[in-house]
Amino acid sequence: MEECTGGxxxxxIFKNLDNKNIISEKSIFxxxxxxxxxxxxxxxxxxxxxDLKPENIIFLNKEENSPIKIIDFxxxxxxxxxxxxxxxxxxxxxxxxxxxxxxxxxxxxxIWSAGVILYNLxxxxxxxxxxxxEEIFNSIKSKKIYFPNKSKNII
Numbered sequence: 001m002e003e004c005t006g007g008x009x010x011x012x013i014f015k016n017l018d019n020k021n022i023i024s025e026k027s028i029f030x031x032x033x034x035x036x037x038x039x040x041x042x043x044x045x046x047x048x049x050x051d052l053k054p055e056n057i058i059f060l061n062k063e064e065n066s067p068i069k070i071i072d073f074x075x076x077x078x079x080x081x082x083x084x085x086x087x088x089x090x091x092x093x094x095x096x097x098x099x100x101x102x103x104x105x106x107x108x109x110x111i112w113s114a115g116v117i118l119y120n121l122x123x124x125x126x127x128x129x130x131x132x133x134e135e136i137f138n139s140i141k142s143k144k145i146y147f148p149n150k151s152k153n154i155i
Contacts, residue, residue, distance in 0.1 A: 006059025
């Protein structure tokens with residue numbers, strides 16, 4: 001098993017808010033492209049992650065340009081047909097797609113989660129607010145996005 005010593009994307013986004021470390025758009029693009037390339041590979045092999053979030057993206061090392069690795073496929077599912085619909089409601093509340101909440105979705109739910117991660121990278125915040133899961137889910141279903149005053153580009 002490969003040793004990854006760079007920590008999680010979650011740590012780089014949310015634990016550095018106090019340090020005001022700014023990441024360039026170029027670096028955000030590099031990280032996000034790796035996420036999308038990894039998802040494209042998984043989907044082309046018939047694998048849906050279903051719990052994509054910053055905690056499940058780790059860096060190979062501590063270098064600024066470290067490659068990422070997607071981990072924790074515990075909720076993942078193998079599909080043979082691109083038209084196959086899943087119905088089990090799984091995933092982490094802040095990153096779950098509205099169609100997952102409706103109980104009929106496909107592998108594209110991972111793309112929604114990646115979009116939420118992109119929002120995290122640019123703003124250092126979550127796009128959907130709520131005091132509890134029900135409020136977060138209602139915000140997701142209504143697609144009512146929270147936009148902070150300024151993007152922070154923080155990592």
